[in-house]
Amino acid sequence: MLKIDNLHATIADKPILKGLDLSVNAGEIHAIMGPNGAGKSTLGYVLGGRAGYEVTEGAVTFDGKDLLDMGADERAAAGLFLGFQYPVEIPGVSNVQFLRTALNAQRRARGDEEMSAGDFLRLSRAQADALGMSMDMMKRPVNVGFSGGEKKRNEMVQMGILDPKLAILDETDSGLDIDALRVVGDGINRIMRKPDKAVLLITHYQRLLEIVEPDFVHVLAAGRIVRSGGAELALELEREGYGAIAA
Amino acid sequence: MSLLELPSNREERWRWSDLSALPEIAARAPSGQMPERLPWLDCATPGPRLLFVDGRLVADASEPGDVALGTVEAPVGEDALGRLVGSEGWTLRLGSGHAPLGLVQVIHVSTGAADHLPARIELDVDAQASIVETFLGDGWTNRLTRITLFKGARLMLSRRILTASGYVSLSDRVAVGEGASFVLTTLAGGGADTRFDGEVHLAGNAGFAEVGGALLARGRQRHDANLVIRHEQPNGQSRQVWRSVADDQATCSVAARVEVARGAQKTDGEQSLKGLLLSRTATINAKPELEIFADDVKCAHGATVGELNRDALFYLASRGIAPAEAKALLTASFVADAIERIGEEDVRTAFLDDANAWLAHGGAQS
Secondary structure, three states, X not given: OEEEEEEEEEEOOEEEEEEEEEEEOOOOEEEEEOOOOOOHHHHHHHHHOOOOEEEXXXXXXXXXXXXXXXXXXXXXXXXXXXXXXXXXXXXXXXXXXXXXXXXXXXXXXXXXXXXXXXXXXXXXXHHHHHOOOOHHHHHOEEOOOOOHHHHHHHHHHHHHHHOOOEEEEEOOXXXXXXXXXXXXXXXXXXXXXXXXXXXEEEOOOOHHHHHOOOOEEEEEEOOEEEEEEOXXXXXXXXXXXXXXXXX | OOOOOOOOOOOHHHOOOOOOOHHHHHOOOOOOOOOOOOOOOOOOOEXXXXXXXXXXXXXXXXXXXXXXXXXXXXXXXXXXXXXXXXOEEEEEEEOOOOOOOOEEXXXXXXXXXXXXXXXXXXXXXXXXXXXXXXXXEEEEEEEEEEEXXXXXXXXXXXXXXXXXXXEEEEEEEEEEOOOOEEEEEEEEOOOOEEEEEEEEEEOOOOOEEEEEEEEEEOOOOEEEEEEEEEEOOOOOEEEEEEEEEEOOXXXXXXEEEEEEOOOOOOOEEEEEEEXXXXXXXXXXXXXXXXXXXXXXXXXXEEXXXXXXXXXXXXXXXXXXXXXXXXXXXXXXXXXXXXXXXXXOHHHHHXXXXXXXXXXXXXXXXX
């Protein structure tokens, strides 16, 4: 589904990713772990198509198409979802309006019919309920006045509504207490653990991986994947630290 | 119209305005070309309707009801453009205890030339009115409105300028009595240049005035609002909330002033002038001014000018919203701040739709 080949990327001419290779197939959950500054968030932004992140070498294909050639909105329409480490507040635009605009923009881009207001409301209510978010919060401006945990929950509600093929979740576990971690983790499993979907979980910690069990764990250090393994690699990292493994 | 004398922009109050097109418009003859449709609002409580084309009432398209037509009490003379309006216009005078009128709608159509019209609004003790004025067509539309609100009276005046090209100049002289409330919301969402001159006197104890709106400009358009709110008595409240959006080489300017007289204690004044630049070649001028001669007052003023938030644009894009739509959505939310203050839902919705139509037009062009 996602194939990253020798990816090099810079921010303001500073090299961050230095030859990253990764292949993700449908039905798989991959965890990317690594120390601060390794390039984890950069990888998320480069795949999401954020301006200011320049790819200097390498290729990325998504379902066989050149991902890097697509705008951020086109990537979303193609089925890619980027869960933000710091979800953005948008005063004056309600969650419901934002999501309906987004969903219908994706549907139009795919040549599908727009979803009716009634169907959309039913869908958003179901997804909000599943993540313990009230419809009252859905009507409030996007992320404005939300706690850190509520913002992450809102990311998962969005993912549930947009129903992507591939989710790249950047530190979705940060800022969550234990109960919220459980709710978010269960959400990821419910929405994304399907044979035709895949997840790239970017995380620092083992905690989330106890709920969302990865099929593969990769260690990212200094802009490259230095080690890959199964779920047991995360435990090893937790025990021994990045220093020993990334060296 | 060789007698047309216009202020020069060497005068401070006029430095951001460009009146150079007016003599040429004033020399033209009206074309009589009417817009395809007149945007009367369908509203829950319909009231009087007035249609003015080139400053003249079209009687068979109007239902004046309580609005009188004819000679308007002599307008004040010192206003540079307002003094041109002449004496024949419309007057709304509501007595104390008058039954609610319903929404008063006035449509002004200009068909290529200059037209001038005075108006007078006088609400007696506890009377209430809500008025929507819509400006259409092209040409130079020049208006002077004098408003007097007696004790406890309430006026909600909402104006949308949808004039396609030319110039719209609106001057207001307002006196707000004890406990009376004046709310003026303006949307400049057409293609014409505009100039607003407002002078509001809070002449009674605990008067309330809110004067604000949204100025949307693109191309080489110029919008220029000049407002003064004078607190003359204690316990008054005033709000000036303006949102300016400028694209291309356009300019939006807002000079908003609050004056607090010596005895006007417990005055509460607020100014929020915010500008959004949609292109690096556009200009926004914001000039909040406070002049305070009382010692127990609360006056807050803020002026900011910025661009659309890049993080927000990427966030919207990452959810599948294309750049033009994302830009329009964020701009609409910026503008909504100033328009959402309109009390009646029908009016508010119409104004928000007009603002969105302006934004969508830009999206299609870019």
